Amino acid sequence: MAIFDTKTLTDIILVALAGGIIGLDRTAAGQFMFSQPIVAGPLTGWMLGDATTGLIIGIVLELIWVMDIPVGTFVPADSTILAVWATAVAVLGSAGREPLPVIGFSLLLTVALIPATMRADGFIRKWNSRLAAAAEPTPGEHAGRRLSRAHLSGIAVFFLKSFVLYLVLLPLGLIAAHLFSGLPMRFQGSMSLFVKLLPLLGIASVVRRLSIRTADGFLLIGFVTAATIGLALRAGFLLVMLVAATATWVGVKYREGRS
Amino acid sequence: MQTLGFAYAMLPALRRLYPNGDELTSRINLHLEYFNTQPYLASFILGAAVRLEEGRASGRNRDADVRGMKAALMAALGALGDSFFWGALKPFAVAAAVAVFLAGLWWAPLVFLVIYNIWHVGLRVWLLFLGYESGGDAVSLVAAFNFTKLARNLKIMSLSLLGGILGMLPLWRAEFRLPVPVAGPFAIAVGGLAATLGMVLLLRAGGTPAKLMFGLAVVCVVLAFLGAV
Numbered sequence: 001m002a003i004f005d006t007k008t009l010t011d012i013i014l015v016a017l018a019g020g021i022i023g024l025d026r027t028a029a030g031q032f033m034f035s036q037p038i039v040a041g042p043l044t045g046w047m048l049g050d051a052t053t054g055l056i057i058g059i060v061l062e063l064i065w066v067m068d069i070p071v072g073t074f075v076p077a078d079s080t081i082l083a084v085w086a087t088a089v090a091v092l093g094s095a096g097r098e099p100l101p102v103i104g105f106s107l108l109l110t111v112a113l114i115p116a117t118m119r120a121d122g123f124i125r126k127w128n129s130r131l132a133a134a135a136e137p138t139p140g141e142h143a144g145r146r147l148s149r150a151h152l153s154g155i156a157v158f159f160l161k162s163f164v165l166y167l168v169l170l171p172l173g174l175i176a177a178h179l180f181s182g183l184p185m186r187f188q189g190s191m192s193l194f195v196k197l198l199p200l201l202g203i204a205s206v207v208r209r210l211s212i213r214t215a216d217g218f219l220l221i222g223f224v225t226a227a228t229i230g231l232a233l234r235a236g237f238l239l240v241m242l243v244a245a246t247a248t249w250v251g252v253k254y255r256e257g258r259s
Numbered sequence: 260m261q262t263l264g265f266a267y268a269m270l271p272a273l274r275r276l277y278p279n280g281d282e283l284t285s286r287i288n289l290h291l292e293y294f295n296t297q298p299y300l301a302s303f304i305l306g307a308a309v310r311l312e313e314g315r316a317s318g319r320n321r322d323a324d325v326r327g328m329k330a331a332l333m334a335a336l337g338a339l340g341d342s343f344f345w346g347a348l349k350p351f352a353v354a355a356a357v358a359v360f361l362a363g364l365w366w367a368p369l370v371f372l373v374i375y376n377i378w379h380v381g382l383r384v385w386l387l388f389l390g391y392e393s394g395g396d397a398v399s400l401v402a403a404f405n406f407t408k409l410a411r412n413l414k415i416m417s418l419s420l421l422g423g424i425l426g427m428l429p430l431w432r433a434e435f436r437l438p439v440p441v442a443g444p445f446a447i448a449v450g451g452l453a454a455t456l457g458m459v460l461l462l463r464a465g466g467t468p469a470k471l472m473f474g475l476a477v478v479c480v481v482l483a484f485l486g487a488v
Contacts (some may be wrong), residue, residue, distance in 0.1 A: 030373070062357075093384045100434060104476075108476045196434070197475055200458065204461075207418065215456055219419070223422035224311065238425075241358045
């Protein structure tokens with residue numbers, strides 16, 4: 001079967017267009033969080049006919065990169081591109097096979113994409129910083145016209161960055177997924193295990209940034225509450241989460257009242 | 260990008276306040292000076308800048324220091340907003356959505372969007388008006404909304420939720436259920452907690468998420484070839 005039939009090529013262009021638009025929400029316009037992996041992943045998957053794959057990829061990447069914060073001049077990894085790209089590669093590259101190994105493999109490949117997305121983002125930001133000078137109106141000119149043009153071209157450049165990256169990187173990803181399908185079954189099985197373990201790494205990344213302690217007291221309270229009520233008493237998942245959150249909230253209020 | 264965005268957002272007000280072309284040009288140029296802060300809290304500065312420009316244009320406050328106000332507020336609000344929105348609210352919304360997803364429900368992204376945007380949109384609108392009313396008085400902002408305290412509480416709630424998620428590891432949705440048939444649910448949960456804390460230690464020792472992802476993949480491949488999977 002050819003990797004790049006007409007439908008796949010159309011899908012690549014559609015994903016590049018949609019990914020470019022979703023990516024604008026990241027820094028250029030809105031920031032309503034549609035660009036976050038937890039939303040961008042399922043949106044891409046839904047567009048390609050497999051929202052669940054997008055949701056799995058989105059959740060995992062969200063956990064891993066949520067605390068990669070754009071503070072000051074630091075340019076974090078572009079988790080939107082990682083999520084959209086990995087989802088498209090997993091959906092288009094699995095072609096009716098068991099999806100979990102391809103999901104794991106596409107998630108692993110995102111590691112290689114991180115430096116490219118960071119460099120592209122840094123370059124675009126530098127490019128856009130020059131636009132402020134270009135926006136200054138000259139005497140006699142209709143005030144604001146240059147500013148509007150510069151502002152909109154800044155947004156367009158952000159779109160183009162993502163669009164071009166998808167057009168270049170998606171075919172490479174699909175070739176890699178095709179080669180992956182020829183690897184031994186054990187290797188493919190290892191990628192299923194990889195997917196199952198990644199949420200633990202994601203939780204570790206968040207805990208590391210939220211608390212100065214490794215074994216944080218509140219983390220352990222949540223764990224013990226869930227293990228006791230959820231595993232021993234067999235209460236429902238969301239009920240357990242609600243009890244853990246409420247117990248913590250009461251504890252926080254009690255501590256506030258005492259201090 | 261924020262410099263341009265801020266000037267662009269000011270444009271309708273400036274056009275209305277300064278019908279004279281030369282003065283308008285000069286005010287646009289002033290707002291094209293470097294500006295960078297937390298994008299949501301920029302609403303407060305935007306409201307304040309409109310108020311000061313109004314005073315200046317009407318002659319009530321010809322010496323209004325818009326440039327000074329922006330410079331004074333952007334660093335402080337940047338730090339405050341970064342730690343609240345990126346460092347506390349976002350991880351909390353993610354933790355809640357992940358719990359919903361691992362419970363087997365598909366609407367996790369909606370949970371994330373609703374939790375985050377109720378705060379985000381609400382604060383963005385409110386801060387615009389507060390900035391306008393206060394004329395950029397940062398004390399009024401801090402008095403009206405205790406970002407630091409709320410951020411601390413949200414972080415605590417996130418940690419508790421993440422702990423709860425780890426405690427429920429044996430009951431995660433099928434795709435993430437670990438293939439350990441001989442171990443009981445408690446052993447799996449404790450093993451998951453130990454593995455997570457081990458990864459926290461590795462991250463604290465200088466590891467990055469990308470390096471750990473790669474390392475984890477290598478471990479999985481080795482386990483698979485040893486026949487453990």
